[in-house]
Amino acid sequence: MKTIRTLLGASATALTLAFIATGNAQAQAPAAPAAAAPLMTEKKVFSLPSYTTFGGKTIKNVKVGYETYGTLNAKGDNAIFVPHFYTGTSHAAGKYKAADAAAGYWDVIIGAGKPIDTDKFFVISADTLSNLNTKDPMVTTTGPSSINADTGKPYGMSFPVIAMRDSVAVHKALVDSLGVKKLYAVMGASGGSLQTVEWTVLYPDFVDRAIPVISPGLSISPWAVALLDIWVAPIKADPKWNNGDYYATGEPLDGIALALKLVTITTRHWGWVEKTFGYKPADATKPPVEAIGNRFASEDALTKAGIARAVTTDANNYIYMAKANQLFNVEDEAAKIKAKFLFLPAQSDLVFPPEMAKKAAEKLRGLGKSADVFVIEGDGGHLDGVLAIAKASDVIRAFLAK
């Protein structure tokens, strides 16, 4: 896999998140204690000699990266697992080096004295199967871009279809290997919320609490199925994609950049775009009225965001992860759930709007389960679940004390 990577600085994914976080600095500020020592972490790799998917296909030599924060107690019952979102990685908190430009994406709520208090909890985050960011050297994943041991070449589109629960099953093996006896909680955003729910269905006696953030509930919606298809379409339209066989001929970078531009706008909101970019030219010396190619600030910024985010992304892994999201549906398995739920939708979310989480909570309560909902207010869109999570600090803290 290394041979197909353009090696980059360790902080490429973090920098991209910092870019799309423009305008969210204030939203993140309140929860960070002024004098807290920075959380430091390191990336490790978990391996399984083989893994058989829920679809019945066996994948050899499965590897996923992971990091931990805090310490597991003697009973092995103070662990919190944090699965990541679609374009994310296991870098949920902390820094690898003090000089890192940015900390993990939920650093504002994970750390000593923070809502997910590493003085009390042992926090684990792991890369999914088919993680998008194969060219981020801090990510380890097994997916279509991985070398198939049987052929010596990348799987490409011959990789088996995987579901979100396949990543969860691999992560369960990781968590077991670390000596965890029970998860105190699972908390993930977006694609991570899908994994959070899968944990409670697959291992009902192993998970006490679930916090799905910006979640579609117990199944992906037909709307999100279509959005994911839209997110994938520009990659498949790029001739360089070549039905997934591009590892020797050059990656479909234009398609990936356009795909991630779509992701960026879809996961935002009109309020945020207006506030952040306004109605002005990208270049004051090139008014959009004067030439068809002269652009506005908002379109220019989103184009650049797509290009920036494409740097670490593998096209096929992106496609397989979209499919995994589309397959999420545990509506018929909800009765198995034993965990207490706290849904944290974002008010301005145009991907998984709050009504979806509310409907799921209602269904769970109808089945005699415990399910609360707290709406993160703001106009940042879907990404408020990642970037404005500090607004839910108190409710997370209270839920973890329940």
Add this chain to the structure above:
Amino acid sequence: MKTIRTLLGASATALTLAFIATGNAQAQAPAAPAAAAPLMTEKKVFSLPSYTTFGGKTIKNVKVGYETYGTLNAKGDNAIFVPHFYTGTSHAAGKYKAADAAAGYWDVIIGAGKPIDTDKFFVISADTLSNLNTKDPMVTTTGPSSINADTGKPYGMSFPVIAMRDSVAVHKALVDSLGVKKLYAVMGASGGSLQTVEWTVLYPDFVDRAIPVISPGLSISPWAVALLDIWVAPIKADPKWNNGDYYATGEPLDGIALALKLVTITTRHWGWVEKTFGYKPADATKPPVEAIGNRFASEDALTKAGIARAVTTDANNYIYMAKANQLFNVEDEAAKIKAKFLFLPAQSDLVFPPEMAKKAAEKLRGLGKSADVFVIEGDGGHLDGVLAIAKASDVIRAFLAK
């Protein structure tokens, strides 16, 4: 221009609208009187030997198609102009032949005894400059796909930048040529709402009433600027687009289809997608879990919608129309307005959400103008302004009686 057209049946655009209207039949039913005689119309062409844009560029031999319903009175003051939306045409109502599969898009509100009553009013609708549907034989427009008389070849990207107000100025010349002395009202949806507002700013003494439907208000939002860029991106990414020089080499049909797929999903809403397609495979014998290429109904339907809508669309005209939309901003000219306003936003609109129209109405009232807002309820998204307009029948009728 004819030489670059694939000639199609007259109803191609109407059929496309019928496709995207799936699930809206009931919403349209109430306002149509049971025994009304069908409105019949014909397409005509208006020509100007030359037109100079607001940007100062002269275009020779400008032609636009138009149709009329009802009769102009002797005073010439009972005319209502209906500008069309981004992907639309001047076929606002009626049929050309009794056997036509569908009537014009607002037939439910335009006709004898309907809210825009053709027994009282003379209704005019005209194709914009750079109308998208150059391959619909019932559309006549002047834009990048037109032949440049100076070169004998299509303009392509050498066509001058046009703004929405350039179409309005051409339509004003048309309306004058018909003997209209004053417009009783202008009413248009989406891109047509932009033209509606431009009418009131450019010709304040000529327009008595304005009904902007699914409108961004007095300027396009930075959000919509970015959406329009997203709508255009797949065309520019298609190698066949070739910087707009494809008239001899073959059109970028894949790019157009993907672009119109984006338009279709953006102008809908999660409620509509869920209700219309549900969470099920496109083909029951090909479960999406079994192969990466097996698709869900919602993604498959939206893909097919894009392909269907691409049939009549010219890529360059599409790009120029997107730019015209992006340039809409009359915030600084609002003081000129004399017309009474009725904004008709759609509750579930994700392109121009109701708060934008409400803000504009507030600004107009602050300037001493008359501006009402009525929200069209439903979960059909932006397109409710086109397809569920019957829900506003009573309020349109009352406003026109004011």
